[in-house]
Amino acid sequence: MMKYSGLPVVLALLLVAAQVHAALYRWVDDNGQVQYSDKPPVAGAKKGVSVLDTQGMVRKEPAPQLTPEEKARLQTEKAQQLDQQRRDRALLQSFSSPKDIDILRDRQIESVQASLQTNTLRRQSGQAKLDRLNTQVAAIQKRGRTPPADMLGEVIATQKEINDIDDDTRVKQASIVTIRQHAEEDKKRLNELQAGR
Known part of the structure; x- marks a missing residue:
């Protein structure tokens, strides 16, 4: 065998x-x-x-080859998703209810409004100074004389200061609108996140 x-x-x-x-x-x-x-x-x-x-x-099959534009778009979308996740975590950690967002919104607006009041006082003071300077310049020119260069320079500087205050006031007024919009968006998102738990 x-x-x-x-x-x-x-x-x-x-x-x-x-x-x-x-x-x-x-x-x-x-x-x-x-x-x-x-x-x-x-x-x-x-x-x-x-x-x-x-x-x-x-x-x-090989993985599809992406164009540079497609890669950039995917990277942008991924970055936006990560940013949204970060913002969502921050919302849930910072606020227990939409009322908390309202409280923060009101504090932020109060702070901006205080700055606006300061701007109002600064502008009134600057305008009074400019009016005084313009009166002096007009009086000198009425006598047929040329106003001193430092006086004319002060007129220009004072007018610029007033313009800067006006620009800052517009920015602050716009920021109040933005604060309100963000608060509404945050309240809506917080409600969505809490409902999805």
């Missing part, structure tokens, strides 16, 4: 398994030529690498 060693059978099975699992790689090189190999390319292929089985059927 002959004895058969199991070693040849095991080797044959391993060989068949290796062939079944062997992969073939297909890609387009930098010259536009299609290349095949049993190893993936070392450098990045021009149009990605497809993985084929032993029958030449595609097992895995």
